[in-house]
Structures are given as structure tokens and as C-alpha cells.
Amino acid sequence: MDNQPLPAARQRLLDAGLELLLERGYHGVGIQAVLDASLTPKGSFYHHFRDKEDFALQVIDAYMAGVHGALDVSLADVSVPPLERVRGFFGLVAGGYAKDGYLGCLLGGLGQELSGVSPVFAQRIDGCLSYIADRLAEPLDEARSVGDLPPSTDPKALATRLVDCWEGAALRSRLSRDPAPLREMLDFFFHAATRE
Amino acid sequence: MDNQPLPAARQRLLDAGLELLLERGYHGVGIQAVLDASLTPKGSFYHHFRDKEDFALQVIDAYMAGVHGALDVSLADVSVPPLERVRGFFGLVAGGYAKDGYLGCLLGGLGQELSGVSPVFAQRIDGCLSYIADRLAEPLDEARSVGDLPPSTDPKALATRLVDCWEGAALRSRLSRDPAPLREMLDFFFHAATRE
């Protein structure tokens, strides 16, 4: 059902929306701006999306598709030590941030802006972050098994902490348009987590 | 010069703005909503503030005045061990979050929403976070001196990491309207930082 190639206009709108929402936020982007950026008339927009909220939620889905890909790529190679697989994931993500000029993470941006008034967005984005933590918990558990993390480690809790702290570092990176907070946060985190 | 009591209307507007901006964000709050919430006519608003941007920046100043107060209160008592002073600060901040129903931190909220398009807000908010880290670096340095932190600790870097990770936990707390991410993040952080 989803295997047919996406209509061109729909894909153009999602691509433009991803870029614009990351830069300007939900209320900072008018539908007209998305239309202009993607050279698409308004009729097409409302054919493919129910309204602006539906559009933004589908942009989040598109963003998460990229995250899923990065997770699959990073965590698949079991010949790499588990902690390095986790770091590799964040390396891929940071590489994505670089392409946008270090505007941080769409989940953090929309989450901050909308979660005060929209339970729909709040739950959706909270679920996305939980999903990432769940995926990361597996290699962390493996790392504990092979002795790369202390036996007292709770992999799920550690993964949640890692994702949360990453979002904080992503905010700081966005404020300063600088990748340094991301790398420094990972250095601290892995240094700290491996001690006990 | 600043010692005279603030005009009542100005204070009412700032109070209402703080609450509304935290909940709905910059573009989610119209000036009319601030006027309605503070029972103030529009003429007063534009008498006291140049425009909406100026207003939001002054709301940030008001927010930071509270942070300064919390820092002063928490860090002053040298009879308390330095690491407990730092934790005490975050305890006060978390208590403030509780009063709003765990909507997180205004700096994180406005920072995410506006830093993509407004260098003014980006630099202002980055400066606020840096200031907090600077203040926290002092007790962390003291903790290192008395042996509560490893000698290899870089107090300024550790303080910056702490503030960044706190902002990430505050986002998560906002998404779920739950204080747990805040406490868990602090537990992890202090456990980790005190190991070598």
C-alpha cells in the first residue's frame, strides 16, 4: 500500500516543510511559505494534508524515518563494540545537524514550542524520544553483558538519560550554531557511564 | 534609578507574559492575549514596551531575575557542602516548574522556537545559560578542592554539561508534564560526576 512512489508534490511539500519547520518553528512557518519553497499551489497542499497540524505531524514522521534509518545503519553491525555502535548513531545524527547549519533537532524544537498547548504533539514527540531510547537500550544492555558498562547499569534508564541529555546539547548547539556541545556531551556521558 | 516601585501595569504585563510565553511560546501568544490576561489596554502595552520583541526580552529578564535569586539563595550558605548547594539550586528551580504544572524552562522554550530566526534571542538565551553555568562552576570547583569531585574535573566544563543536560531533562519533563526526568537526570549526573 505504501510501496508506490510518493506523489511528487507531496514529497516536495514534506521536504520543504522539514527544512522550514526546523528553522522557523510551527507558528513561524505559514503554509504560503511552504508552498513558495516547494513551488506548489495551495490546492495540492490541502489535497494531500487535512490541515497544518496534519502536515506537521507527517513532517515529524518523515523526520523519524531518517532516524529509523540511522538507527538501523548504526546498530546493525555486531562486529562493532556496542558502545561504539551507540556513538556511531549520534555521529550520524550530528552529521545531519551539520547539513542544516546546526539548527538542532526537530523533535526538540517542535516539542518545546507546541507541547504546552497541544497534547497531540506532546505525546507524539515524547513517543519518538522513547522509541529512540528503546532502540539504544539494547546495545547498552549488550555493553553491560560484555563488561563495557558496570553490572549495576540499568540500560533502559541510561538510554533515556542519554537521549534527554542529547536534546539539551542539541538546544545549546542550535543557540550557538556550533557542534561542540554535542561532542562534549557525548564525551562526558560515555566517560561517566563506563565508570562505577 | 531602578529603585522606585515598578508601575503596576508594567508589572502586570510582565507577569502575564511570563506565564503565557512559557505555556504557548512566542508566536503562540498574541499581544491581545497578554492584554486580556492582565486586564490592560493596548495603549499601556506600547507605552511600556517598544514592540513584542522588546516585551519578550524583558520577560526573559524577569525570568532571569528569579534565577539569580535562586542562585544567590542556594549557593550562599557555605556551611552546606558545595555539591549539595548545586543540587539545592536545581531543587528550587524544579519547585518553580511544579508551580506551572511542569511546563519546563522558559529559556529552553523560547530558545528552541526563536533561535533559528532571531540572533538577538539566540545570543541572549545562550548568554543566560552560560551565566548559570558560570555561577555553578564556582561550587563545583570548591567540591573538587575538598575532594568531592575527582581532581581531573574541569569545573566550568562540568557546569556547562550540567546546564545543558538539565535543559534536555526540562524538555522531557514538559512533554510528559512529569518531574521524574529532572530528578533522574540529576541523580545520574551527580553519581557520574563524582566517580573518576
Place this chain on the structure above:
DNA sequence: CATCATCTAGACCACTCGGTCTAGACCAAA
């Protein structure tokens, strides 16, 4: 060709936005 659903095209609408403007209330000083 004829039919019909899908998608493009953009004019149009009601409404809200940030911001301006004028009028007047209030009060201290002359």
C-alpha cells in the same frame, strides 16, 4: 472516444496579527 477519480491551480474569505493613533485621565509643579 468517453468516463471518472486524482491531482493541480489559484482566487477568495473570514479572521487575527502586530502596531499606530487620538483622546482623555491623572497628578505634580508653577
Place this chain on the structure above:
DNA sequence: TTTGGTCTAGACCGAGTGGTCTAGATGATG
């Protein structure tokens, strides 16, 4: 009492918003 600055009061404005509507282009199928 008159003056003049500060602050309140809200009508008003142009621009832009999200969303609707009708018309037509397109393309697969009978």
C-alpha cells in the same frame, strides 16, 4: 487654576493567516 508630562483607553489599520471553493489538467480504464 493652568500647564505639561506620564500613563490609560480602545478604535482603527494594513498585512498576513489558515482554510475553502470552483475550475481545469491529467491519466488510467471502459
